[in-house]
Amino acid sequence: MKKMPHLSFWQIWNVSFGFLGIQMGFALQSANVSRILSNLGADLHALPLFWIAAPLMGLIVQPIVGSASDRTWNRLGRRSPYILGGAIIAALAMFLMPNASIVVSFMPVLLFGLLMFALMDGSFNITMQPFRALVADMTPAEQRNIGYSTQSFLINAGAVLGSILPFVLTNLLNISNTAPEGQVPPSVIWSFYIGGSALLLSVIWTVFKTKEYPPEEYAEYKGIDTKAEVDPKYKGFVGFFRLLKITPKTMLQLAIVQFFSWFAMYIMWVYTTPAVSQHVWGCEIGDSSSQAAQDAGDWIGILFAGYSLFAALFSVIMSRLANKIGRKTVYGFALFIGGIAYTSMYLFKGGDMMHVNLLFTQVDVPSSALLWMLPMIGVGIAWAAILAMPYAILSESIPADKMGVFMGIFNFTIAGPQIISGLVAGSLLKYFYDGQAIYMLVLAGISMILGALSVTLVKPQKSNP
Template identity: 40%
Template sequence: MDQPHDNLASHSRPRQGFWGLWNISFGFFGIQIGFALQNANMSRIFQSLGESLDDLALLWIAAPLTGLLVQPIIGHYSDRTWCRFGRRRPYFFAGALFAALALFGMPHAPGLLAAAMMLWALDASLNVSMEPFRAFVGDMLAKEQHMAGYALQTAFIGAGAVIGSSTPWLLDRLGVANVATGSGIPDTVRISFYIGGGALFLAVLWTVLTTREYSPEQMARFEPSEEPSTVEPDTAPTIPAGGPLWIVAGLVVVVLVHLWALEKELYLLGALLAAYGIARIVARRLYRQGRGDNLLGHVIGNFATMPVMMKRLALVQFFTWSALFIMWIYTTPVVAQYVFGSADPKSAAYNEGGNWVGILFATYNGVAALAAPFLLQPLARRIGQANTHAFALMLGALGFLSFLFLRDAQALLLPEVAIGIAWASTLAMPYAMLASSVPQAKLGIYMGLFNAFVVIPQLLVATVMGTIMRHVFPTEPIWTMAFAAGVMLLASLATLRCREN
């Protein structure tokens, strides 16, 4: 077990060596295997079970909506947890256990509803594990090592995603059946989910067994010059007015959807806006009655009063993850139709295209694993984290744009290199900047709230993109990549407002 911090008299976190950084982040290797299997194969599973192309986005809503609810809750409680097993470790261990069970069960889903429910369970469990891991790096490392910690975490994310994305392709090469009989799921996908479940659980278990978290007493000694709220749970934050305006905004969306006969899934957007407004009114009323020190008060209060740097990073995340979610949903239909010549999910050509998408996803994740520690980290030291992130996102936009012109399977590997650099930066730079700019005591809840700007764009894509597909280009999914390029470009420009002083 790695025990680098027995010196209670120390006033700063001990500097971690390579193996300390390794042990802290290794669990993310397994978590990303689970995410990669989900991202690369769920559209394929849904279509294999009979779902049409223009309804794919709707079935993906469960995943981001789950993250929106789960991560702030887990962040809030992990900030306030201390037991014999630590502060963050109990959460990511429990999440890994249930995520592994969901991966084992996913291939046996008897129909679309069951598959959607399993996706919900899988994403909830992965989010329970992922959120504390983000805060765990900030807990364990001094500020000057944040970039190194998140860079190595990104390397593990990339490596795990390579394995998760490429496993069906490798199994196909080993002779495992890649086309299911009837309407079932191919054996290549089914066995990949079994392998992923085992790898996820064992990787998280490694971090649980090889690390020991700092006690509350040690955390209090590390930063004696800071205000007490940076090392102890904060009191209930002030909750500003404005709840009724959010409710009105939600009702306006609902009315417009009805009057303009838009797709019914857009009602979800209005419901979310109205629900936030109601929650804000309730939290404000409790606060004014002296009863604001609760989960709702902390989540709504900290969200409404987040630091300026977090707000700027939130806009970057909003645009970035809109592009990424478009990629995860539509790359398989795009590649299968335009490169392999089939839009039929039961055809051999379509499934060959699905396997190649796994290789494309493995490529960008493999590039990310190398780019984070060996390209982006040195570059950030020279030109700053914000400038580095803006450059990386610009490359990602060019990568998405290339899909409109390339029709050769091998040639698609080139834009994946550019997307991989953007992905590496997305997984490291915003979190390093955030962890260094918020109070330590709020790191868990701020990391959880920060996830809202990963989830909200996914919900928008899952609802709005399906509508656009139906009405503008119902049989031409290639144009989704143009949308992805455009919003990634906006993310790059928004990053320039996050330059460090």
């Protein structure tokens, strides 16, 4: 077997650079879709059901794209055709999503918003899945930590930019953050335009700056017998389910951790907006159109930018920590810190309005709004680890010729807990927490701590150079 060459830092950077734009789009989705759907008429308790569209699309799309990319080769490469195709669709969906109100004459706006949300998230998944496999394709085992940590850094750098866009447009460029009932604020609309453009341009950079190894060379590096025929029992629809039977044990062990950590992240994305508007700004349950609710929505962008910034900073040292003390230790520690951070959010409530200078603008917010940035440090640390450590651990346990499809199957462990969360969260909020969304974030903290404890169950295996 031929030894795989080491990549330079900038080669590793280029491999994942497209994720900068993808995550700008995903951050805009995470921070603003609940807001958009509420503006279009969605009920607070129904929001988790709308959000199920996201993991459902991942559940369907990622294994299909992963399996197809394992068998693809053309002049763009193996993974790049899917990365570029998904980016084009995602950019178009981002341009359309906040304009749902224009279709009122021939389709219910809420239905159109839901369809655009599903299309946007589905295309994100088409683009993201090959990126996970691309890092494993291009890096030798000893560079996996830095490969996935660099990807985590770029993901979170993009998330910072995407999260603050509506806030910056409102407070720096004076673009309105309010709109009549049934419409989306101009600041959100323009943010989606900018985010979609950035997504497409950054992906184009990766596609044309990364030269994937041709099949013969890739086979030499990975020890794949190119003369051996693909086992027919793993082909087609039935073959996919047979693949599940040979799923690496490491993936099944990681699935437990993934359940608790992604259950928590889903709750945060859905309920941080109502939690902050109720718990910090003192808005009534169901209020999504008042000025206070809109100001709280803008502040969510700052908070999400905060946890993404802290995640990006932690990503810089994460690979070194993983090399020194082990991936599992870093993973478990990060999730535990994240769990403590979530539960602490309950402590920061209301307060007098205070004037805050954010360098690029000045705003008036309740005093506790600033204190919410403290738990975002812990959330950021957990998020950085969630984005990198499971993939670094898993990539060495997957046969190289099935990297794409197993990375796609691994998405079940992300989509599954989000779907379950979407099905039960609304009922929990309504019947157990009386509509007080802050308690959902406390629940997210407990779930994240359980995820940290579950890391001890993971026993890494090696089958891929």
